[in-house]
Amino acid sequence: MKMSLRIVTALTALAAICALGTRRVARAQESAMPQSAASVVKTKVYTSLDPVPRGKEFQVAVVVDIQNGYHMNSHKPFDSYLIPTTVTPQLPAGITLADTVYPPGKNLKFPFSPDKPLNVYTESVTLRLRLSVGDSAALGDAGIPITLRYQACNNSACLPPVKIPLTASVKIAAAGTKSKAMHPEIFAASSAK
């Protein structure tokens, strides 16, 4: 009888260990794909000057951190059918866009494209808007709505294209107002690229 009890205990323990392992494997499988396309990137928006006097140029940087194991198409993917990464501002009156600066992507091969490299962004990428403030821009705090569009994949599957709404905060001041350079680590680094 004691032997039977030991067998029952051992079998139950084995079942418990195996069931726990199964749950962990199941969780790992679920975590292989994110819950949404938006969740594979984290974004931060920076402004280069504070305040920005009328008549001055300034920059907005969108820093995109891409989840490990994922990539997104660069702004200029090699094939026209691929959806490029874009950053598009909706400009308030008096603020104009001089240029949008996209860094070059990396040429990488993937298991689903072993012979032909794709031009992609991985890890972290900084997209910059070069803007200028005209005399008609309203003084004070302003928010510039920005839309980041991208389409991300991992080594085996792709997430649907997504548009992420962002906002750049900027304070517009009178012409000639002293201003301070902000986040030089971002703007100096991305200018050098």
Place this chain on the structure above:
Amino acid sequence: MSNAKCAWLLCVAALLVSGAVTACGSSSAKVSNSADLQSAPDVSFKNLDGADVSLSSLKGKVVLVNFWATWCDPCRSEIPALIGLQDKFAGKGFTMLGVSMDDDGVKAVDPFVQTTKFNVGGQQRIMDYPIVLGTDAITDKFGGLLGMPTSYLISRDGKIVKKYIGVLDEQQVTKDIESQL
């Protein structure tokens, strides 16, 4: 402990072990077996000619429903294998069903299907298996689509046998289809 109590405990433990061991060895990283064999949802698609195609109309056939998009490179990479599966099994009661999730619908998909050629065993082939258009409402009925490609193997009696997220393993899916024919 009485003999009856001991026997009952042994039974419980044996059931636990058999269940857990089965689950432990059941699937690879991207394939999930439908343990309780849920019925495929009762959905209706539009084909590229605008006609309705209901999934239930395919009952009696083994169906591999493949959600894809023209902008999805991994989806494109498995199309030659899907054409090959249709060639191999269409005469045995199987059909592919490609469900495009392109936002632009037939405008994007029809030219792609008609003109894009794939190397299938050295031959240049177009996607000559049935293609229909998907919607978010349809994927919701499948439990939501996390990524593409995602495929579902449906048995002759309309049950979801397997779900595959990501590029299919051709050998594995061939084996899975054969097991249903």
